[in-house]
Every structure is written in C-alpha cells, then in structure tokens.
Amino acid sequence: MSVNESxxxxxxxxxxxxxxxxxxxxxxxxxxxxxxxxxxxxxxxxAIDAARRAFDAGxxxxxxxxxxxxxxxxxxxxLQRDREEIALTESRDTGKTLEEGRVDVDDVTAAFRYFADxxxxxxxxxxDAGSAEVxxxxxxxxxxxxxxxxxxxxxxxxxxxxxxxxxxxxxxxVLKPSEVTPLSTIHLFRLLAEAGVPAGVANLVTGAGxxxxxxxxxxxxxxxxxxxxxxPSGVKVAQAAVPTVKKLALELGGKNPNVxxxxxxxxxxxxxxxxxxxxxxxxxxxxxxxxAGARLIVEESVRDRFVAELVARAQRIRLxxxxxxxxxxxxLVSRQQLEKxxxxxxxxxxEGATLRCGGARPEPSEKRPASGYFYLPTVLDHCTRExxxxxEETFGPILTVETFRTEDEAVALAxxxxxxxxxxxxxxxxxxxxxxxxxxRHGTVWINDFHPYLPQAEWGGFGKSGIGRExxxxxxxxxxxxxxxxxxxRPAPVRWFGG
Ligand code: NAD
Numbered sequence: 001m002s003v004n005e006s007x008x009x010x011x012x013x014x015x016x017x018x019x020x021x022x023x024x025x026x027x028x029x030x031x032x033x034x035x036x037x038x039x040x041x042x043x044x045x046x047a048i049d050a051a052r053r054a055f056d057a058g059x060x061x062x063x064x065x066x067x068x069x070x071x072x073x074x075x076x077x078x079l080q081r082d083r084e085e086i087a088l089t090e091s092r093d094t095g096k097t098l099e100e101g102r103v104d105v106d107d108v109t110a111a112f113r114y115f116a117d118x119x120x121x122x123x124x125x126x127x128d129a130g131s132a133e134v135x136x137x138x139x140x141x142x143x144x145x146x147x148x149x150x151x152x153x154x155x156x157x158x159x160x161x162x163x164x165x166x167x168x169x170x171x172x173x174v175l176k177p178s179e180v181t182p183l184s185t186i187h188l189f190r191l192l193a194e195a196g197v198p199a200g201v202a203n204l205v206t207g208a209g210x211x212x213x214x215x216x217x218x219x220x221x222x223x224x225x226x227x228x229x230x231x232p233s234g235v236k237v238a239q240a241a242v243p244t245v246k247k248l249a250l251e252l253g254g255k256n257p258n259v260x261x262x263x264x265x266x267x268x269x270x271x272x273x274x275x276x277x278x279x280x281x282x283x284x285x286x287x288x289x290x291x292a293g294a295r296l297i298v299e300e301s302v303r304d305r306f307v308a309e310l311v312a313r314a315q316r317i318r319l320x321x322x323x324x325x326x327x328x329x330x331x332l333v334s335r336q337q338l339e340k341x342x343x344x345x346x347x348x349x350x351e352g353a354t355l356r357c358g359g360a361r362p363e364p365s366e367k368r369p370a371s372g373y374f375y376l377p378t379v380l381d382h383c384t385r386e387x388x389x390x391x392e393e394t395f396g397p398i399l400t401v402e403t404f405r406t407e408d409e410a411v412a413l414a415x416x417x418x419x420x421x422x423x424x425x426x427x428x429x430x431x432x433x434x435x436x437x438x439x440x441r442h443g444t445v446w447i448n449d450f451h452p453y454l455p456q457a458e459w460g461g462f463g464k465s466g467i468g469r470e471x472x473x474x475x476x477x478x479x480x481x482x483x484x485x486x487x488x489x490r491p492a493p494v495r496w497f498g499g
Contacts, residue, residue, distance in 0.1 A: 006036040006182065006206045007043055008189045010050035011199025016043050016207070022179060027095040027331040028321040030371040036182055039207035044174070044215040047203040051145045051172040052221045054200030061142045061170040065120050068168055072116035074195035075164075079109045079188075086187055090156055091322040093181045095330035095373070096285045098323050107455075108160040108188075111471070114455035118476055119168035127484070135487040140480040142170035143247060144223030147216035149209075149237065150185070151229040152178035152333050153288045153395075158228045158251075159185050161459075161470040167197065169479040171224075174203045176213050178229075180334055182206045209233055217241050226478065227251070230393075231464055238467075249468035249478050251290070251460060253393040254421030256281075257414035258293035258450060259404075259436065262302045264426035271302075273448070274426045275309045281424065281450040282399035283317060283377050286329050288337070291422035293450050294394060297413050300403040307381055307401055311356045314377040314399070320367040331373040332396060338373040341396030345378055348389035348400070353380040358397065385416050393419070407432065411439045420462025424450045443469075 004021050005013040015021075020038035025031065037043070055061055060068075079086065087101030096104075122140065129136040146166045150158040155177055166173050177185035189204045205212050213233070217225050217240035224247040227237045234252045241248050258281045265271040281293025298306050322330030332338045338361075345359050358378030364370035375397055383390050383400040390400055404410040414423055414436075424446040427433040437445040443461045444453065453459055458472035468478050 004035045004037055006186050006204070007039055007047070008193070008202070008204040009043070009047045010203070011193070016040065017046070018042070020207075022206075024093065024181070024183060025334070026092055027333050028372045029369045030335075030373075033092055034183055036186070036206045038179075039205045039212050041211045041215045043207070044205050044212050045219070047174040047205045048145065048147070048216070048219050048221050050200040050203050051174050054198065055142070055145055055172040058172070058198060058200060060172060060198055060201045063170065065123070068170060069116040069120050071196050072112045072164060072168055075191055076109045076112040076116070078191040078195055079105055079112065082187065082191070086156065086184055088323065089187060090184045091330070093183045094152065094155065094285075094322075095333055096322050097327055097330055100285060100322070104154060104157050108156050111157075111160045111455045112164045114471075115164040115168040115476060118473065122473060122476060129486065133488065133490040135489055137485050139483050139485060140169070141483055143479055143481050144171060145221055146171045146173040146224045146226060146479065147219070147222045148173055148175040149213045149216065149225070149227045149229065150175065150177050152180040153285065153290070155181045156184040156188060159188060161475065162226045162228075163188070163192070163202065165476045166479045167202065169476060171479050172201045174205060174216060174222075176205050176207065176216060179206065179208050213237065214240060218244070220244050222246060224249070224479070234466070247478075249470070250466040251470060252464060252466045253395075253419055254290050254292070254461060254465050255295060255391070255393050255417040255419045256291055256293050256421055256442070257295045257297050257417070257423045257440075258282075259410050259414050259423070259425045260296065260298040260302070260306065261410070261425070261427040261429070261432065262299040263428050263432075264448070265302045265306065266428065270428060271306075271309075275306060275313065277424075277426070277450045278310055278399070279313055279317075283314070283329060283397055284451065286332055286375070287397040288333060288395050289451075291444065291451065292395075293424060294398060295390060295400055295402065297402050297404060297410055299410070300405050303401070303403050307356065307379065310399070311379050314379055315357050317377045319362055319374055319376065321372070324367060327367075329377065329397065331368075332375055333373070335373055337396065338375055341375050341394065341398065344389050344392070344394045344396065344398060345380070348380050348383065348387055348398075351387045351389070352382065352384070353387060353389065353400070354382045356381045385413065391417070407436065411436060415439075415441045418463055419465045421460075421465035422446070
C-alpha cells in the first residue's frame with residue numbers, strides 16, 4: 001500500500017478519487033511523516049455505499065456471535081504482534097511518549113478482548129409475560145451502518161472504543177480519523193482485514209471534518225453516528241444527524257476538577273501522592289486529554305505548600321521528542337494547539353491569574369527544535385471561576401489553582417462547569433471522599449487516583465460532555481437495536497370488535 005492510498009473502501013486500499021492528498025506532520029519538528037488521501041464527499045459516499053451493501057446483503061450481521069467474537073480476538077492478537085510498531089507510529093504522530101503509545105496499544109487490545117467476551121454473553125432475555133400461553137423474548141440486533149468520527153489525541157484508543165463493539169454487534173461501519181493523526185488508525189484497518197473482517201464491513205476514509213465528517217453525519221444511509229471530539233464539532237454533527245433521526249453518540253470535552261482536601265496531605269506519603277497525581281492529572285500527554293485534571297481545587301490551608309511542591313516538580317518535567325528515551329512530555333500536536341495554549345495563558349494573566357511556572361515555549365535545543373510545538377508545563381495560581389481559563393477546555397499543559405474552605409464550597413466549585421466528564425477527590429477520610437464523589441456531577445469520579453479507566457466500566461459525560469456511554473455493557477448497547485418478540489402460543493379471536 002503506498003501511503004496516500006489510505007482509504008479502505010469495500011476491501012480495497014485506494015487514494016482519494018479526485019487525487020487529493022494531505023501531509024501528516026511530526027509535531028516534534030514539523031517535518032512530514034506521511035502523505036495520506038484527502039478525501040471528499042464522493043469518497044465518503046463510496047464508503048457508505050459499501051457499508052450499506054455489506055449490511056443489507058452481506059453475511060456479517062448474521063454471522064454467529066461466537067465467530068464475530070473470534071475475529072475480534074484475532075485483531076487483539078495482531079495488535080500485540082505489532083505493538084512496538086504501532087506505539088512508535090502513535091508517538092510520532094501525536095507527540096505522546098513511546099511508553100504512552102505502548103499503554104494505548106495494550107488498552108486497545110483489552111477493549112477488543114472485552115467486547116469479544118461481552119457479546120457472547122449479552123444475548124437477550126426471556127420475559128415473563130404473565131401467561132403460560134405467551135412466549136416473550138427481548139433480543140439484540142445490529143443497528144446498521146455506523147459512522148465514526150475520532151479526535152487526534154488518542155486516535156487508536158478512541159477508534160477501538162467504537163470499532164470493537166460495532167463489529168461485535170454485527171454492524172458495518174465507516175470511520176474517519178482526525179486529519180491531524182490518521183496513521184495508527186490506518187494500521188488498525190490493515191489488521192482488521194488480516195483478521196478476517198469481510199470486505200465492505202469496515203471502511204476507512206481519511207480527510208477533513210468538513211467535507212468528510214459532515215457528509216457522514218447527514219448521509220441518509222447512515223443509521224448511527226458516533227463522534228468523539230470537541231463540543232463545537234459535536235454540535236454540528238448532532239445538527240446534521242437530526243433530520244434523518246440517526247442514533248447519536250457524542251463523547252465531547254471536559255473541564256475536570258481535581259479536589260484535594262487538607263487531610264489527604266496530613267502525612268508525607270499522602271502529600272507526595274496527592275502532588276504526584278495532580279501532576280499526572282494535568283500534564284500527561286501535555287494536557288491533551290479529555291479527562292485532564294486541569295482544575296486543581298485545593299483546600300486553602302495546604303495551598304501554599306502544595307502549589308510550591310507542584311511548581312518545583314512541574315519545572316523538572318523532561319520535555320522533548322516523545323520517541324526519545326527519558327522524555328516525560330512531548331510536544332503539542334499542532335501549531336494551532338500551541339497557539340491556542342499561548343492565547344489561554346495570556347488571557348488568564350490579563351484576567352488576574354498569577355503565573356507560577358511555564359507560560360512560554362522552551363528554549364530550543366537539539367531535543368526540542370524551534371520548529372516543534374513544545375510548550376512548558378504551566379501552573380496558574382489565584383484563579384477564579386469567572387476566568388475563561390477555568391470555564392473553557394484548554395487542552396494544553398495548563399494547570400489552574402483554585403482554593404476552598406468547606407466541603408460544600410469544594411463541591412460547588414467542582415460542579416461549576418458546563419461539562420461533566422470526570423473528576424477526582426483526594427481525602428483520607430473515607431466517608432468524606434465517598435460523600436463528595438457522590439455529589440460530583442461527572443461521568444467518572446476517582447477517589448485518591450486520577451485517570452485510570454476500565455474497559456468493563458462505562459465512560460462518558462454528564463452535561464455538555466456528551467450523550468451516551470462508551471465501554472462497559474452500555475458501550476455495546478449503543479451499537480445494538482433492542483427488539484421485543486411477543487408470541488401467542490394459543491391464537492384465538494379476541495372479539496374486541498362486535499362480531
Ligand atoms: P475536533 O472536534 O476538532 O475534531 C474531532 C473530529 O471531528 C475530527 O476527526 C474532525 O475532523 C471532525 N470534525 C470536525 N468538524 C466536523 C464537522 N463539522 N462534522 C463532522 N466532523 C467534524 O476535536 P479534536 O481537536 O480532534 O479533539 C479534541 C477534543 O476531543 C477535545 O475537546 C477533547 O476533550 C475531545 N475528546 C473527548 C473524549 C471523550 O472520551 N469524551 C476523548 C478524546 C477527546
């Protein structure tokens with residue numbers, strides 16, 4: 001496959017029909033990593049037609065569940081076979097560290113295995129109809145043709161949370177990865193073919209949100225749109241999907257609070273853990289994580305000590321090319337993301353925040369060329385809920401600090417967001433930690449931890465963080481229709497009407 005043949009339609013790798021191409025850049029130095037197809041609405045239509053035919057006339061929807069599960073397990077095995085190669089691709093393409101790339105491949109493998117196991121056990125149920133003369137069952141069927149649109153920060157992971165359950169359910173699909181980071185998804189589709197996913201069942205189209213994603217969202221032959229990305233694009237996708245009443249799953253942004261009570265810092269070990277996790281929460285993948293704990297909300301009595309240690313450690317974070325040994329944070333994904341981060345920091349300072357560290361691009365070096373999109377881990381102190389940097393998702397290495405005095409105040413601050421994706425509470429008072437976790441209006445809440453998720457537990461957001469859930473049983477249910485079949489075992493006239 002020459003690299004610009006990145007559209008996989010009806011089992012064939014092809015370039016864009018009109019010949020369009022796009023350069024994919026290495027964010028560490030802005031050099032060209034690959035050239036891929038830049039598709040248009042006609043390519044998109046061809047992929048949707050292939051998926052439609054495969055659903056309406058192909059074998060996949062009726063393939064026994066155990067066989068589909070076996071294909072998913074083969075994909076999992078192939079992901080592990082290619083683990084190093086995929087991790088390297090993901091690291092180069094997104095800027096994340098190689099180790100993070102490896103973790104992603106393992107997580108993706110786990111998702112394929114999880115849905116393979118789940119689908120053979122979630123087979124529907126017999127319903128007690130209240131009569132021995134009625135047989136009533138609830139069954140699951142595939143939804144149909146699924147359109148999937150994914151973001152640039154966890155390209156492979158976000159794709160797998162959609163592709164694995166959809167294939168398990170018997171759907172057919174068209175996926176559009178982010179135009180910024182399409183390379184690991186191209187690799188995944190090669191593995192799908194190798195694992196035996198039939199032609200037309202899984203189709204890939206590379207290109208921009210508009211026209212490719214926009215066309216997928218409005219196309220009358222698409223039954224479901226599953227979108228992961230930012231709120232503004234998610235709203236456009238939803239608007240495009242409504243006239244044809246498509247099923248809709250949206251995984252959008254987050255503005256995630258990390259609430260630290262003073263009691264969590266009462267011992268040296270507790271203090272060290274809370275500071276360490278606050279750094280992980282905010283700076284993993286340079287903060288380009290939907291669940292990033294970008295808002296530190298710390299009890300006032302420990303603020304000075306906590307922030308001083310946080311700043312000292314943030315200044316020691318080793319920034320460089322993600323593929324290089326010992327690097328802890330890579331570059332931001334694109335020039336646009338770098339400039340957005342700079343604008344948020346400038347805005348916060350103008351609104352009265354105090355810069356404690358970072359706030360600039362690093363001095364260029366051999367490890368961090370000036371052409372790369374590097375930005376120093378940044379801590380902004382004395383932030384208030386009115387500031388733009390507190391209200392909006394910055395998606396960069398910016399940690400803001402707010403303080404509270406009472407539990408009620410902490411909860412009010414943590415819930416004061418239009419989003420509701422994730423949040424954490426650090427406290428060694430178990431009752432308090434659970435009480436606060438119960439009051440947080442977020443889809444995932446961590447107690448004394450930050451970031452872990454499990455394929456068997458639902459992931460998704462309250463509020464404007466989205467609609468629906470990925471992972472867990474609910475993550476499979478998104479890709480299935482539910483049908484009730486009621487069978488009368490002793491048919492006879494009911495004589496409701498006269499005769
Ligand atoms: P984005 O919204 O810019 O793009 C996401 C995808 O949508 C891309 O493939 C893009 O090409 C496509 N797109 C853009 N405009 C479109 C349109 N009009 N119609 C259809 N598709 C369109 O987001 P991004 O910058 O790639 O990713 C970052 C965002 O993703 C952040 O807001 C982050 O929080 C969110 N995200 C959420 C989760 C989650 O699980 N909730 C996970 C990862 C990322």
